[in-house]
Amino acid sequence: MSALELGDPPRVAAPRPQPRRRRIFGGAGRQAGLTPYLLLLPTGLVLAAIIGYPLVQLVIMSLEKSGTSSQFTGTPFVGFAEYGKVFGDSVFWSSVERTIIFAGANVILSILFGLGIALLLNRVSRTVKLIMTVVFMFVWSVPTTVSTELFRWLFDAQYGVVDYVLSQLGMTSYAQHDWFADPNQGLQVSSFIVIWGAIPFLAVTLSAGLAQIPKELLEAARVDGASAWQAFRSVVYPFLKPLLIIVTTLSVIWDTGVFNQIYILRQTHPEPGYYTLGIYSYVKAFATIYGSDNFSYGAAMAIIMVLLMAVFMIGYIRQLLRIGSES
Template sequence: MTVQTERPPARPTEDTQRADGGPHPRGARRRPAAFAPYLLLLPAVVATLLLLGWPLVKNGMLSFQNLNMRQLIQHLTEWNGVDNYTEVLGSSDFWRVTGRSLLFTATNVVLIMVLGTLTGLLLARLGRRMRVTLLIALVLAWAMPVIAATTVYQWLFAQRYGVVNWLLDRAGFHSMADYNWTGDQFSTFFVITVLIVWQSIPFVAINLYAATTTIPKELYEAAALDGAGAWQGFTSVTLPFLRPFLYATTFLEVIWVFKAFAQVFAINQGGPDRLTEILPVYAYIEGIGNQHFGMGSAIALLTIVILLAMTSLHLRIVLKQGEDEL
């Protein structure tokens, strides 16, 4: 005869649900943890909406209004639909400035990426003392405020007392002694390009140098054993590691150069004869300078649309490259 004993009840654990139907203990602890990332992002999201979202919405509303000085003084709101956009898109000046802005951005970004990459690779090859010295110089150039740097370049390229003209004159180019660098379109853009490239190289160079420090040295040793020279080592080892960085940096530089306003406006206010205006300067002059505030808002929004189209095209190329590598 077998004696059947009663099994003692199982002790409740965290993995079992409470008998009274209450919340799961472990799930109760997981719920606050699941909301933690969103709570951490909340201040940044709120700040972005207040500092960027509301001005963008306000600018969009102004772009559908006929807002000149009279309406501004009398606090009148005159909605005119898409008339501002129709006038801007039908203007040959807008398309001329747009083409100039795209060419200006492409030229600057190519120069910035090439020179910044070469400088970053140079940092990786220099000794400790020279590297630290060059890094300090790059950081100082990058940290200088835009208007301060622009003022320095105005002095360097000044017509009568500029350092550049003095050096060219001493070098034997006497016709450049009193050359007016802001007197024509090409020379003005040359000064602006030198300024923007000089300000942007430190960002590219320092970040690229930081990226080179993550490349395993064993890969270079293996490439050298296979008979690879300096160029083959760069194309087979260095470039594949730096390619994601180069894509991301190019993306950031396109945005930064395309919306450059302070350098272009401070050098010559889009002159001479408005031949060096790019889209941000064009929007400011039409909106603030000519007091066509609705028109300026429409140009500003169209500038954002063009920039979004450029960045989306760049992201598509980057994603396609990533899929091809996989």
């Protein structure tokens, strides 16, 4: 497999000795050599047309000055002027900061909860495990649009159940409390939605990973007198590490791209205090009501976003290919 070149050399299994067996489809012969390319052609054309071409356009857009007024003025080439504007924009930098804190907190909390619940899932009785799994499946399947509207209702200032419960628990200042007046608190509600939605996938996946650990090893650790933490540190963690890296990277990708849980929570009109990179570029490029319809600016920001994400994605692909080549 070509994947071999990408993995870390020491951990990669040797290529399987198969070359002598006749390839069924990809044998010698000219025609067979063309078949895979013909099979790939439709997908290739589709991806080139609806992803490749738009990405090139995105780069061009970011180098031009365009907006709703561009139909009258044309789109003059301005080079990196839009990037300069982006980097000189204090709202951009505060959005970057907010995105990092928001995504970072969500990733850490959801992985911690996910891992904790995964460990718990493997300790509870079969009935409790079934109950938990069924609940998780329902939570997992809820679309983010729906979960956001649902949490908006739970945290409603007038009739919301959260305010009611908190005030009954003695925190009377929370009666009729408006969670969204302060953007930082509003973003905490967003975090609740994100983490609530992420826990099922993380817990179920990690629990499946935990079940793969040979029982004898854990037994041996216990016999040797290892504490629960020591057993986790030197038996469970090394086994789980590849899977943990994958789900953490996925969480980074998802949580950096969180959109609905903020945009819809603020009823499609997020205040500047709620701007993450994604929200800000969306608002900049499309929301004419803000009087800032500016594709070029949004495009430049989107490209910066893609480049930032690329770092994580390369790591993710490497990890996936490495696991793929080992199994």
